[in-house]
Amino acid sequence: MKRKKMSELGEIGAIRRILRVLEPVIPEKPCLPIEDDVQAFDDCKLAVKIDGYSERMSRYPWERMSDWGWRAVTGPVSDLSAKGYKAIEMVYSLGVPKDEDIRRIEELVFGIREALKSYGVQFLGGDLNSSSGEIWIDVAIVGKLISTSPVPRSGAKPGDKVYTTLVNGYGKPGLLYKLYQTASWKNASPRLLRFRPSAVTSFPKIISAISVSSAIDSSDGLAKSLKLLAESSGVSIEIKKLPISNHMRAVLKKYEVGIEEATLFGGEEYEVIFTTKEPQDRVIQACNNERIKCVEIGEVLNGSGEVLYKGKKIAGIGWDHFISP
Amino acid sequence: MKRKKMSELGEIGAIRRILRVLEPVIPEKPCLPIEDDVQAFDDCKLAVKIDGYSERMSRYPWERMSDWGWRAVTGPVSDLSAKGYKAIEMVYSLGVPKDEDIRRIEELVFGIREALKSYGVQFLGGDLNSSSGEIWIDVAIVGKLISTSPVPRSGAKPGDKVYTTLVNGYGKPGLLYKLYQTASWKNASPRLLRFRPSAVTSFPKIISAISVSSAIDSSDGLAKSLKLLAESSGVSIEIKKLPISNHMRAVLKKYEVGIEEATLFGGEEYEVIFTTKEPQDRVIQACNNERIKCVEIGEVLNGSGEVLYKGKKIAGIGWDHFISP
Structure with a gap:
């Protein structure tokens, strides 16, 4: 066992070392x-x-x-x-x-x-x-x-389409982070700051209605969540469309915060990101039945854990408990 | 909501105020x-x-x-x-x-x-x-x-006898506390300090074999655990015999630590204290079948949460997260 500070190892490095110790008491064939x-x-x-x-x-x-x-x-x-x-x-x-x-x-x-x-x-x-x-x-x-079976992170297949729900909306937490970093949140309107996101509790019903190959919650940020999903599934993901509303685009512009930065690297949105091979109309219908807005944001490709946007690999950056400042 | 420091309220006072807030989301008819x-x-x-x-x-x-x-x-x-x-x-x-x-x-x-x-x-x-x-x-x-039904703290009835298991033994953690307070633990033998108590995992089988009216784990100390049991059940408890081995008596004497103090106010023993109206031989047999030593230490009386020893009320003293030093 080598001596190393948590901040040198980072969250993922530390978890790996801890799990190595715990291996003998981990279930051999876990559900997830x-x-x-x-x-x-x-x-x-x-x-x-x-x-x-x-x-x-x-x-x-x-x-x-x-x-x-x-x-x-x-x-x-x-x-x-x-x-x-x-x-x-x-x-x-x-x-x-x-x-x-x-x-x-x-x-x-x-x-x-x-x-x-x-x-x-x-x-x-x-x-x-x-x-x-x-x-x-x-x-x-x-x-x-309550769905037929649990959906892992690791089931995405090349050819699947990538969707996300739009209940809390992307971009707002990213904007808040940015304002926080520059201390300009103190001048932001209270309405903007009173952000209380909800979990998408009807998502299990969508899993029962259509075949979902993988899913992850987006609370670590869109980029990091897609990265985790791609790595676990052994695939790459291409983002073709950012899941952001016109209203939010306008707000970000007003505060001079980059749309891509706020949407990709925000977090705290508590949306669900999922992959499926079902045709788009069936996916949208299944979401509509649960009064949830879903949007197709990309595609699963052959690869090894990359997330691509506008033809370039993007960093799976999000919060790291031991490296982040 | 009144302003008060945690240390002024103490653990029980703080828990009461917190539970008042949570009341609407507590099950109406909980199992325990x-x-x-x-x-x-x-x-x-x-x-x-x-x-x-x-x-x-x-x-x-x-x-x-x-x-x-x-x-x-x-x-x-x-x-x-x-x-x-x-x-x-x-x-x-x-x-x-x-x-x-x-x-x-x-x-x-x-x-x-x-x-x-x-x-x-x-x-x-x-x-x-x-x-x-x-x-x-x-x-x-x-x-x-794995027993027929869960055993609450609150079911002790006057006339029941009080038992405790003797797997880890009482007194040793009390002795360690005392040595700790006086910093004399530094001179204690390593064998005394290498105390790794076990949970009494076969206790559920004893509950299935005999009728147990109430039970509590003793990790907060014998006095405090008995006090909690007596208060929850709306009874009093008279301790007639301290559950301490002759060997431990000798060790305590050697270190000049009071037997009652170490046994009543120690803690960290992870024994089970339970009450039953079954005859003693049935209780002992049920314990023996699970290779556990059980000892009758007292009796449940009419009362309102007192714990008595040698005819006197004793304090239900144990660890308080906010008051203890």
Whole structure:
């Protein structure tokens, strides 16, 4: 075991070293690959997703505690939905500094409550701990398979078309990041900042209606999510159309933020990206039946994990917990 | 919502305020009460337990990272066992500072692996996050009901006898705490410090063999665990015999640590405390069949949450995350 700082290894390097140790206790034939977004068990009928959030790393300064709590629930619900599971039960573990004001925790928990109500998930219980640094929350949600079978990241085939849902819209979080980096968010309109994205909870029904070969939630950003999907599937993906509305294009222009940058490298959108060989009209119909807007954004090609846009490879850049500043 | 520091409220006060907010999303008729140790769902057939550990608050200086990882798994497995569930699947969420050495994380995960192997639990996956303060781990374990029905904290009835298992033995963690407080652990023998307690995983079979009215894991300490059981059940409990071996009595004497203090207020023993109205020989036989030593330590009385020893009420003292130093 070589000595190395987490920041030298990066998130993926660190995970690889950790998984090497854990190999003997990983299921031999899991329902979904170990590196997929949710962990399935009980003959795939159930899945669990755990997600950790530290206040300093994940709450944006314009987010109220309740917005942050909403998002902490939305993340795992979104991952479960993208794989075909309906979120049903939630537990959390909280780490709170001793001198923290209980009201901030109540506000956080209020946002959690709103999200659970909205997604129809029950709160089963939690664990409260003291933390020496900052507020920390881990959310674990159990989901029930409601599509015919779970959809992995790794099933995309050359010739499949790539789609994404448009519930929360792409570009807005990318814009917010940009404003954040330049501190100009302080002058942005409150309406722009009050962004509370939702998980696409009816996606499992789309999986039951049409044949979906692979799917991933887009919360790490469009570019990084497509990259993960392409790498897991052993294919490349060509983006032919950016999933961005005319309205958002206009907003980005007003704030002088690049459309491609905001759409490809944003994140926090909680849309679903999926691949299918079904004809477009059947895909659109299946989405319409669930009152979801879906758009074809590209195609799966032979390749080895590249994502192409306008004929060029693009970087699968997104958040890295140990390298990002 | 009144402004108050966590340290002013204490753990129980804070949990009460948080649960008030979450009330609308708590199941109306849960399998086990919301304040019980594990959270049951799917008609009680499954349960989940989540437990958080921060390095500064929960790793003792004599514990190797792997010992700490072992204990982080043992805690939830023990809680599930005490309620009648066999732990089957585990996920974790890790928070790690950017400048941490990956080897310490590998050592932590190595201890987790050893525990999972020992308890027959599968590792399903995890989440890796950067933390601004210290290493933080949340372990969530799903358990399958293998006794006839789950046993709550709240079912003890006056006239029941109180038993505890003796797998890890009482007193040793109490002794270690004491040595820790006086910094004399540095001179203690390594053999004393290499304490790696196990969960009593065959306890669900005892629940199937005899009628158990209430049960709780003893990891918060004998006094506090009995207090929680008595309060939840709306009874009082009289301790008639301390569950401590002659060997441990001798060790405590050698280190000049009080027997009652070490046995009542220690913790980290991961034994099961349970109540039953069955005759003693049936209880002992059921335990023997599972190769577990059980001992009758007291009796359930009419009352309102008191724990009595030698005719006096004793304090239900144990660890409080926000009040303890």
